Amino acid sequence: MTYPMNRRSFLAHAATGVAAGLAGVGGRLDAQPAPGATGDSLDALVKAERAAIVAGMAAQSVEGTAVCLLDHGRPVWVEGFGKTGGPDSVDVDSETIFSIQSTSKHFTAVGVLLAAQEGLLDLDVPIVRYLPRFKVSSRFEANPQDRITLRLLLCHRAGLTHEAPTGNNYEPQSPSFEAHVRSISDTWLRFPVGERYRYSNLGYDLAGFILHERTAMPYAQWLRRKLLEPLGMHDSTADPEVYTARRNRAVGHEEGYDTIPAVTPLVASGGVYASARDMAAYLAFHLDGGRVRGDALLDPDIWQEMHGFGLGGDYGLGVIRNEVRYGETPVRVLSHQGGGFGFGCVFVYCPAARLGWAAMFNRRASAPYRFGSKLIEGALTGRFGAAMPRLTAKAIAPIRPTAALRRELVGSYVGRNVTARIREEGDGLRFDEDTGGTHGPLLVNAPTAFFTAAPDGDLTGYQYVPAADGLPAHLECGKGEASLDYNEGPNDPPGPDLDTWARHLGTYTVDQWGKPAFDVKVERRNGYLFINGVRLVVEQEPGLFFTSDGEAVDFRKDVPRWRNLRLRRG
Incomplete structure (x- = not known):
């Protein structure tokens, strides 16, 4: 579905195009844009973003994309671009369903919280209460499963690895959800339970299976009854029998593959399909603090707990935070991306600005993951002022690291999809990271506290944790995906070389x-x-x-x- 881009018809079509799908969210939606959404600045941002989407799709062979934008908590733009792909390809519109992959974790977290709200689950008891036969191996303790809780699973702090031996992002076959979850018992924990953040599909699939066991209904059915139907999300589903039968379903594309498995075994960690119209409803639900038609579907205290980040770091209960500053205002931007099986998804919302955005696409490429970034930044700038660093080097008092500390830190480090190097530079240290483009001094604030400066001048803090319990030293970062483990360095003694x-x-x-x-x-x-x-x-x-x-x-x-x-x- 495409709309003329003149201002009046664009906004009118955007509002009316989602009204039917969102009637279950907040009652009748007038075909008028929300207050503050009709200004020339937002109109210009939308027009520029639309052009960027068309160009990005053409440049990287993205066949189909669907997007939605909410301003002041109300939809102002919902549109499909391109084709669904596959032998029966049709035009993408606001009702075309895309696999949202890991953005499904956000839905799973809400599903678990709804069950906790009904007294069916407790986030803080060992999961063996719900899965008595579950076990997992650890080199750190004998019975780690006795200390794993749903909260730790949802915050990626159980120590689990990312992939399962049966049913993962690489195997062509899709085993049963039960077989996939059962195989988690054949894995080893990466870290002691509860000590460190590491992103994991397995934690969410365990949580979804516990939901299935405790509610006595399949995960997809619980999600439909308790979340999707109350929100009026009638296009969306996590049921393979439903989404594979849909003609208006985008088909995933991956370079080098003629076909990609249509069904993912990662039911709770990556199994949701949704339309742009429905994602607008889901964004509205969260921008309203978990309310539907003014009534709380998710209790306000539980919605706050989901977004409270009580265990530290930037991953809460199914949601990621990014603390930024616009003008003199600190702003929290919440999100969860997804990617795999030939699909990608960007999902962003800012309750302080009542602003939300989602983009779904059927090819994993770099350009689509940037869809909406300039639009969101421009809207926040218009609302609060220009983007500013939250903390700069002028705000801290660095110390000169001792020779012993420099010697201890020098070497290469590995993290999730990233490597970095620390080397001596004069009487200080230099930090070079491959992916994010951070290159410059490693500022030492204390013998265990360090900062690096991003290209925009904003500082990222690291806490140095010495080697212990068979684990090398590591740099733990509040931005969880930026944490780094020591790998090797020029001062390391030789190994056993058996x-x-x-x-x-x-x-x-x-x-x-x-x-x-x-x-x-x-x-x-x-x-x-x-x-x-x-x-x-x-x-x-x-x-x-x-x-x-x-x-x-x-x-x-x-x-x-x-x-x-x-x-x-x-």
């Missing part, structure tokens, strides 16, 4: 959906084994290793595994 490791050396291949996806190289360096540049620091037993970032590498069987992914000899 002769028995020779049989593990070589090049392997990880397949995705039946085709080679990437190579994995196991090599020796300084008396240690390394897997794709990440050091194996612990050999728990012959053939079972753990990397510097806590992942298990298991050579004990005919088909070795790394991060629970099969390694095929090249």
Whole structure:
């Protein structure tokens, strides 16, 4: 569905186009834009964003996209672009459903909280109360499952790894949800329970399965009855039988693949399909603090708990925060992205500005993940003033690190999809990070407190935690995805370099959906084994290793595994 972009017809069509789908959210929606949404500035931002979407799709072969924008809590733009893809391709419109992948975690968190609200679940009791036979392996304690709670699962602090041996982002077949969850018992924790944040699909699938067990209904059915139907989200579903039968369903695309599995085994961590019209309803629900037609679907205290970040860091109960500053106003922007199986999703809302945005697309490429960023930034600038750093180097008093501290910190570090290096520079330290473009001094505020400056001048803080319990030192960051584990450095003593490791050396291949996806190289360096540049620091037993970032590498069987992914000899 496309609309003429003159101001009057665009806004009128946007409002009326979602009115039917949102009637269950807040009663009748007048076909008039919300107060403050009709100004020339927002109109210009929308027009520019529309052009950027069309250009980005063309540049990176994105076949279909659907977006929605809410201003002052009300929809002002809902539109589809391009085609659904597949043999029966049709135009994308406001009712086309897309897989939102990991943005599903936001829905799962609400589903769990609704069950807790009804007294069916408790966020803070061990999950073995609900799954008595569940176990997971840990090198840190004998019965870690006895300390894992739903809260830790939803905040990614249970210590779980990301992929399961059965049913993951790489296997072509889609096993039952029960078989997928059961296989989690064959995994090893990366870290002690509750001590560190690490993003994990497994935690959310466990939470969704607990929801299924406790409510005696499938996850998709609970979500539909308790959340989607009350919000009037009639297009959306997590039921494979429903979404695979929909003609108006976008088809995922991935470079190098003719077809991609239509059904994901990651039911609770990535299984929701939604339309732009429905995402507008979901955004309105959260911009209203969990209310529907003025009544609380999610109790205000529980909605606040979801967004309270009580365990620290930037990941709450299914939601990520970004603390920014516009003019003199501190602003909290909430979000959750998704990506996989040929789809991507951007989901952003700012309760302080009553502003929300979602973009869904059927090819994972860099350009679509930027859809809406300039629009949101422009709208917040118009509301509060120009974007400003929250903390700059002038606001702290750095100290000169001692020679011993410099020696301890120098080396390479690994994090989630990122690597960084710290090296000596004069009598100080320099920090270089590959992905985010942070390059410059590592400012030392205390022997364990450090800061780096982003290109815009804003500072990111790190807490240094020394090596302990078989884990290397790490730099823990309030921005959870920026945390880093020490990997290797020039001052490290040589490792044991055992002769028995020779049989593990070589090049392997990880397949995705039946085709080679990437190579994995196991090599020796300084008396240690390394897997794709990440050091194996612990050999728990012959053939079972753990990397510097806590992942298990298991050579004990005919088909070795790394991060629970099969390694095929090249």
